Amino acid sequence: MFKLNIRIALRSLLRNKPAALINITGLTIGLTACLMLLLYVTYERNFDRHDARTTRVYGVMTNVPDGKGGITATFDGTTTALAPMLRQSLPALEAVCRLSYGSIRLIASGEHAFKKEARFAEPEIFQMYGYRFLSGDSTTALADPHSVVLTASMAKTLFGRLDVTGSRLRYQDQYDLKVTAVIEDLPLNSSNRFDYLMPWLFYETVDPSAKELNWTNYSFITLLKLKPGIAPETVNKSLVTLLKSSGSDSEQPHFIFPLQRLHLYGKFEQGRSVGGDIEQVRLFTALALGILLLACINFMNLATARAGRRAREVGVKKTLGADRRSLVFQFLTESMVLCLISVALAVALAELLIPAFNSLLRVQLNVGYFNGTTWLALLAIVLFTGILAGSYPAFYLSSFNVIGSLKRNAPLRRFLPFSMRQVLVVVQFCFAVSLIVATLVIYKQISYIKNRPLGVEVQALVEMPLEGNLKTRFELFKKRLLASGAVSAMYQSSVKLAHHSSNFTDIRWPGMQAAVNRVMFNKVGTGYDFIKTNGIKMLAGRDFSPALPTDSGGVLLSARAAKIMGLKDPLGKVIQVMGERRTVIGVFADYVWDEPAKTNNPMVVQMEPLRGGSMTMRLNTAHSLEDNIAAISKIAREMNPAYPVELSFMNQVYAGKLESERLLGLLSRIFGGLAILISCLGLYGLVSFSAEQRTREFGVRRVLGATLLNIMQLLSAAFLKLIAVALVIAVPLSCALMNTWLQGFEFHTSVSFWTIAVATLLTLALALVTIGLQAVQAARANPVDALKYE
Amino acid sequence: MITIENLQKVYKTEEIETTALNGINMHVAEGEFVSIMGPSGCGKSTLLNVMGLLDKPESGSYRFLDTELLTLRDRDRSAFRKKNMGFVFQNFNLIDELTVFENIELPLIYNKVNASERKKLVNEIIERMNIVNRNKHFPQQLSGGQQQRVAVARALVNRPKLVLADEPTGNLDSAHGNEVMELLCELNEQGTTIVMVTHSAHDASFSNRIVNLKDGHVISEKINKSRSAELI
Known part of the structure; x- marks a missing residue:
C-alpha cells in the first residue's frame, strides 16, 4: 500500500x-x-556555550544613573578595584578575573609584524573559558608577566607553524614577550575573543590606568565564576552591601549577568535585560x-x-x-x-x-x-x-x-x-x-539616519591610529604632513572621532545643584585644531589657540554639555574635570558619534598631553586623493617603520555605523x-x-x-x-x-x-x-x- | 439473496425536495442477473447506490443474506462493501495514475490480501478478461472497450457475491458494448449475482429479469424467459 x-x-x-x-x-x-x-x-544560541564550565560564569554589569533615580544605560565595564575586593570578600565565588577590552595592537615575530586583536587577562580566565591547549598549559600560560598566549591561526600567521612555544615576539615594537601556549582558535560565536592574550601583570606595565586600583574608571571587564549551587541573586545582594561598606565612593550599582546570555539578551533598560540580539x-x-x-x-x-x-x-x-x-x-x-x-x-x-x-x-x-x-x-x-x-x-x-x-x-x-x-x-x-x-x-x-546632519564634514577626512614612534614625534609628523601639502589640517586625540569610550562622572560646574554629578560625560583629550580639522560648528567662543598659552587649561563644551550644566553664558566659566580646574573657552554644536540614531552623552574637549590614540586629518582637496594618501603613507613609514599605515576614511566609518x-x-x-x-x-x-x-x-x-x-x-x-x-x-x-x-x-x-x-x-x-x-x-x-x- | 422493503429516499436542496425512492420493494435471488430500467430521474441509479452501500435511504430495510445493512455503522458498511460487492461504472472510473494491473489490484490491497496472492488473482482475472498484453498500460492508453474490461476485471478480482453495474455500456459503441454484456452474462452463468442499471432494452435482454421504475416506484417486472429458464 x-x-x-x-x-x-x-x-x-x-x-x-x-x-x-x-x-x-x-x-x-x-x-x-x-x-x-x-x-x-543554532549558531546564535550556542554563543559562549562551547564549554560546560562557562555555565557558572557571570559578567559584572554597571548601571549608569541618570541623576534622577533612574538608569540611563547598562554596560559591562567595571573598575580595577572591584575584582580584588570581590576576590577577598565573597566566598561564594570560585574565581574572579579582570579582562581588558580587545584592541588591535602590533605584534611582530622578527620582520613579520601584524596588527591583531589583543587582550589582557588574569590567569583565572582559564577557569572561565574552556580553551583547548595545543601546547603549554593553563597553570603556567599567564604566570610570567612577559608571556603571551596565541591562537592557532595567530601562530600560523606569525610563524607559519603551531609548535612555537618558547618563541619570542615583540609587542607594539616596545616589549619582548615569550610564547607560553598555543590554543585552538576561539569560535566566532564566543564573546571576549582575541588573537593573542597577555597577562594582566603586563597590562599594568603598558597602561598605568590598569595598575592603579580606582573606583572611577570603568574601562575593564570583570568576570566571576560562582561556586556550584550558588544563586546569582545572593551574589547580587551581597554585592550591594559590600560596595556600600567598602568605603568606595562608587555609586554605580553593579549586578552580575550570565555570560552565556549576554550576547542574546544584552540590551538593558533601567538595569533590566529587555532582549537584544534575541x-x-x-x-x-x-x-x-x-x-x-x-x-x-x-x-x-x-x-x-x-x-x-x-x-x-x-x-x-x-x-x-x-x-x-x-x-x-x-x-x-x-x-x-x-x-x-x-x-x-x-x-x-x-x-x-x-x-x-x-x-x-x-x-x-x-x-x-x-x-x-x-x-x-x-x-x-x-x-x-x-x-x-x-x-x-x-x-x-x-x-x-x-x-x-x-x-x-x-x-x-x-x-x-x-x-x-x-x-x-x-x-x-x-x-x-x-x-x-x-x-x-x-x-x-x-x-x-544617513541624511541626518553629522555635524562633521566627513568628506576628505581620514583617521589613523597614533602609535609607535609617532606618539613621541607627533608634532614633527604633523609639520611634515602639512608641509607636504597632502593635509590641510590635523589633530591628535585620545579617542577616535566617531567612537568615544572615555565616559566619566567626576565633573563639577558653577551652580551645580547635586553634591555629586551622576550624569555620564564624555571626554576627548586633544591638541590644537580639533574644531578646524573636523569642520564642527562653533556656537560660541573659539578653538584652542597656540598663541594663547593659557588655553592648555581651557575646555570646549558640546552644546548638550552646556545645556545639562545649565550655564547661561558658559564662556569664561571655570569647571572641574576629574579634579582639574578648566576654563570654558568655547561651545560647539553636537555632532554624531557612536550610535547615529541616539543623543550622545554630553562632551568636554580639553588639551591633554600626548598619550596615543588617534590622529584625524583633513586631506588637501587641491591634490588628488591618491597623491595625498601616497604622501601620508610615505612620511608615516619613514617615521614609524614598525607599524603598517592604516588610514580610514571617515565617511566609511560613519556608514559602518548603520x-x-x-x-x-x-x-x-x-x-x-x-x-x-x-x-x-x-x-x-x-x-x-x-x-x-x-x-x-x-x-x-x-x-x-x-x-x-x-x-x-x-x-x-x-x-x-x-x-x-x-x-x-x-x-x-x-x-x-x-x-x-x-x-x-x-x-x-x-x-x-x-x-x-x-x-x-x-x-x-x-x-x-x-x-x-x-x-x-x-x-x-x-x-x-x-x-x-x- | 437481497431483500429490499419499503425504501424511501429524498434529496433535499435549499429550494426543492426530490423523492428519488418512494417505497421500493424488491428481491434478488442468488445467481440472478437483474436489470433496472426506467426514464431519467426515476431513481434507478439511487437504488443501485443504496444497494452498493454508497448512499443511505431515509427509511426502509435492506437485507443481504439475512444481514440488515441499513443499520450498520459507516465503517462496517465500508467493510461489508469491500468484501461482498464489485462495481462497474458507465465512465469506467479507473485511476489514471495506476496501470491496468495496479487498478485491478487495488480492491485486493484494501482487502489486505498478501502480495503473492494478489499477483496470482490479478493475473488470473487478466487472463480471463483477455487483456494480458495490456497490464502495464495506463487507462488513457486503452480504448473504451478495453477500459471497461479492466473495470469489470477490477469489480470481479475480489470474487464478490454481487456485482453492481451502472450503465456499463453507456460510453461504448455497440460492438464493444456487446462484448461487455457477453462478459457479464458469462460471469452470471458462472454464478455471480448481477444487478445492472441500463437505458438500453438491448442490454436488458441479456438479463434474467427486468425491473421497471418510475418516480421512485417499481411499476412492473418482467421475467426474460429466454435467459431465466435454467434458473427456474
Missing part, C-alpha cells in the same frame, strides 16, 4: 508538471530559508517560518484547487473499500514525497548560499553532515512541512462523499461565503504586503522578495487552474461576442478582490508594527503616505502581471478548441 501510494504520488507529480514545479520551487525556497534559519539560530533571532525565525508557510499554502491551494480531478480517484477508492484513514495517509504521502524532493534541493541550495550568508551576517555557519542531530532535524523538517502542507488537502480530499465525487461535477458544499483557498491567498498576500511595507520603512529609516540596520534592510529585501515570489507563483498556479476550468465557459462567451478584455477582466476580478482584501488587512497592521519599530530609535522617520502607496501599487502591479500572463493566454485560446475540449 505504501509503495503504491508513493507510486501514485510520483506519477501524479509527473502528470501535473506545472503544479509540481510551482510546489517544488516554493517549498525549496521556503525550506532553504528554514535551513539557514536553523543553522543561524530579537533579531526571533525576527529571522518568524520570517523563515513565514516563507515556509507561504510555500505550504501554495501546496494546499493547488492541491485543493485540483480537487475536482482527484475527487473521482477518491470516489473510486472509497467504492473499492478504502477507508478515510488510508486516503488521508495517501495524500500525506504525496506531500511528504514533495517535501523530500524539496529538502534535498534545499540542502544543496543552502550549501551554495552559506558562504555568501556567512560573509553577509559575519557568522560561521556550516552544515554538520556527520552529525546525527542534523539528519534528525532534516527529517523533522520533512515531517513538519509535509504535515503542515498536506493535512488540509488530505482531510479535505478524503472527505468527499462517494456519489458526489464520482459524478464529478457535483457542487461541493460550503459552510462559509468564502472558501478556505481564498482565505489562504489573503493570508499569503498579507504576509507579502507586510514585508514590502517593512522593507520600505527600513529603507526610509536608514536614509533618514551596519545592523543595513543588514536588517538586506534581510527584509531578500525575504520580502522571496515572499512575493512564492505568493505570485501560487497565484499563477491558481489562476492557470481557474482558467483551465473555465475554458468552456470562456469559449461560449467568446462565441457570444465577449472581447479579450472582457475575459481577462472576468478571470482577474476574482483574484484581484482577494489581493485588495489582503491590502486592506495588511497595510494598517504592518504600518502600526513598523511604527513601533521606529519608536525604538530616538531619531526616526515616520510611515508616510507614499510608503503605503508604493506598497499598495507594487503589490497590485505584481499580482496584475501574474494574473494577466494567464488571462491573456486563456482569453486568446481559440473558442472552438475550448468548446471541443469537454
Whole structure:
C-alpha cells in the first residue's frame, strides 16, 4: 500500500508538471530559508556555550544613573578595584578575573609584524573559558608577566607553524614577550575573543590606568565564576552591601549577568535585560517560518484547487473499500514525497548560499553532515512541512462523499461565503504586503539616519591610529604632513572621532545643584585644531589657540554639555574635570558619534598631553586623493617603520555605523522578495487552474461576442478582490508594527503616505502581471478548441 | 439473496425536495442477473447506490443474506462493501495514475490480501478478461472497450457475491458494448449475482429479469424467459 501510494504520488507529480514545479520551487525556497534559519539560530544560541564550565560564569554589569533615580544605560565595564575586593570578600565565588577590552595592537615575530586583536587577562580566565591547549598549559600560560598566549591561526600567521612555544615576539615594537601556549582558535560565536592574550601583570606595565586600583574608571571587564549551587541573586545582594561598606565612593550599582546570555539578551533598560540580539533571532525565525508557510499554502491551494480531478480517484477508492484513514495517509504521502524532493534541493541550495550568508551576517555557519542531530532535524523538517502542507488537502480530499465525487461535477458544499483557498491567498498576500511595507520603512529609516546632519564634514577626512614612534614625534609628523601639502589640517586625540569610550562622572560646574554629578560625560583629550580639522560648528567662543598659552587649561563644551550644566553664558566659566580646574573657552554644536540614531552623552574637549590614540586629518582637496594618501603613507613609514599605515576614511566609518540596520534592510529585501515570489507563483498556479476550468465557459462567451478584455477582466476580478482584501488587512497592521519599530530609535522617520502607496501599487502591479500572463493566454485560446475540449 | 422493503429516499436542496425512492420493494435471488430500467430521474441509479452501500435511504430495510445493512455503522458498511460487492461504472472510473494491473489490484490491497496472492488473482482475472498484453498500460492508453474490461476485471478480482453495474455500456459503441454484456452474462452463468442499471432494452435482454421504475416506484417486472429458464 505504501509503495503504491508513493507510486501514485510520483506519477501524479509527473502528470501535473506545472503544479509540481510551482510546489517544488516554493517549498525549496521556503525550506532553504528554514535551513539557514536553523543553522543561524543554532549558531546564535550556542554563543559562549562551547564549554560546560562557562555555565557558572557571570559578567559584572554597571548601571549608569541618570541623576534622577533612574538608569540611563547598562554596560559591562567595571573598575580595577572591584575584582580584588570581590576576590577577598565573597566566598561564594570560585574565581574572579579582570579582562581588558580587545584592541588591535602590533605584534611582530622578527620582520613579520601584524596588527591583531589583543587582550589582557588574569590567569583565572582559564577557569572561565574552556580553551583547548595545543601546547603549554593553563597553570603556567599567564604566570610570567612577559608571556603571551596565541591562537592557532595567530601562530600560523606569525610563524607559519603551531609548535612555537618558547618563541619570542615583540609587542607594539616596545616589549619582548615569550610564547607560553598555543590554543585552538576561539569560535566566532564566543564573546571576549582575541588573537593573542597577555597577562594582566603586563597590562599594568603598558597602561598605568590598569595598575592603579580606582573606583572611577570603568574601562575593564570583570568576570566571576560562582561556586556550584550558588544563586546569582545572593551574589547580587551581597554585592550591594559590600560596595556600600567598602568605603568606595562608587555609586554605580553593579549586578552580575550570565555570560552565556549576554550576547542574546544584552540590551538593558533601567538595569533590566529587555532582549537584544534575541530579537533579531526571533525576527529571522518568524520570517523563515513565514516563507515556509507561504510555500505550504501554495501546496494546499493547488492541491485543493485540483480537487475536482482527484475527487473521482477518491470516489473510486472509497467504492473499492478504502477507508478515510488510508486516503488521508495517501495524500500525506504525496506531500511528504514533495517535501523530500524539496529538502534535498534545499540542502544543496543552502550549501551554495552559506558562504555568501556567512560573509553577509559575519557568522560561521556550516552544515554538520556527520552529525546525527542534523539528519534528525532534516527529517523533522520533512515531517513538519509535509504535515503542515498536506493535512488540509488530505482531510479535505478524503472527505468527499462517494456519489458526489464520482459524478464529478457535483457542487461541493460550503459552510462559509468564502472558501478556505481564498482565505489562504489573503493570508499569503498579507504576509507579502507586510514585508514590502517593512522593507520600505527600513529603507526610509536608514536614509533618514544617513541624511541626518553629522555635524562633521566627513568628506576628505581620514583617521589613523597614533602609535609607535609617532606618539613621541607627533608634532614633527604633523609639520611634515602639512608641509607636504597632502593635509590641510590635523589633530591628535585620545579617542577616535566617531567612537568615544572615555565616559566619566567626576565633573563639577558653577551652580551645580547635586553634591555629586551622576550624569555620564564624555571626554576627548586633544591638541590644537580639533574644531578646524573636523569642520564642527562653533556656537560660541573659539578653538584652542597656540598663541594663547593659557588655553592648555581651557575646555570646549558640546552644546548638550552646556545645556545639562545649565550655564547661561558658559564662556569664561571655570569647571572641574576629574579634579582639574578648566576654563570654558568655547561651545560647539553636537555632532554624531557612536550610535547615529541616539543623543550622545554630553562632551568636554580639553588639551591633554600626548598619550596615543588617534590622529584625524583633513586631506588637501587641491591634490588628488591618491597623491595625498601616497604622501601620508610615505612620511608615516619613514617615521614609524614598525607599524603598517592604516588610514580610514571617515565617511566609511560613519556608514559602518548603520551596519545592523543595513543588514536588517538586506534581510527584509531578500525575504520580502522571496515572499512575493512564492505568493505570485501560487497565484499563477491558481489562476492557470481557474482558467483551465473555465475554458468552456470562456469559449461560449467568446462565441457570444465577449472581447479579450472582457475575459481577462472576468478571470482577474476574482483574484484581484482577494489581493485588495489582503491590502486592506495588511497595510494598517504592518504600518502600526513598523511604527513601533521606529519608536525604538530616538531619531526616526515616520510611515508616510507614499510608503503605503508604493506598497499598495507594487503589490497590485505584481499580482496584475501574474494574473494577466494567464488571462491573456486563456482569453486568446481559440473558442472552438475550448468548446471541443469537454 | 437481497431483500429490499419499503425504501424511501429524498434529496433535499435549499429550494426543492426530490423523492428519488418512494417505497421500493424488491428481491434478488442468488445467481440472478437483474436489470433496472426506467426514464431519467426515476431513481434507478439511487437504488443501485443504496444497494452498493454508497448512499443511505431515509427509511426502509435492506437485507443481504439475512444481514440488515441499513443499520450498520459507516465503517462496517465500508467493510461489508469491500468484501461482498464489485462495481462497474458507465465512465469506467479507473485511476489514471495506476496501470491496468495496479487498478485491478487495488480492491485486493484494501482487502489486505498478501502480495503473492494478489499477483496470482490479478493475473488470473487478466487472463480471463483477455487483456494480458495490456497490464502495464495506463487507462488513457486503452480504448473504451478495453477500459471497461479492466473495470469489470477490477469489480470481479475480489470474487464478490454481487456485482453492481451502472450503465456499463453507456460510453461504448455497440460492438464493444456487446462484448461487455457477453462478459457479464458469462460471469452470471458462472454464478455471480448481477444487478445492472441500463437505458438500453438491448442490454436488458441479456438479463434474467427486468425491473421497471418510475418516480421512485417499481411499476412492473418482467421475467426474460429466454435467459431465466435454467434458473427456474
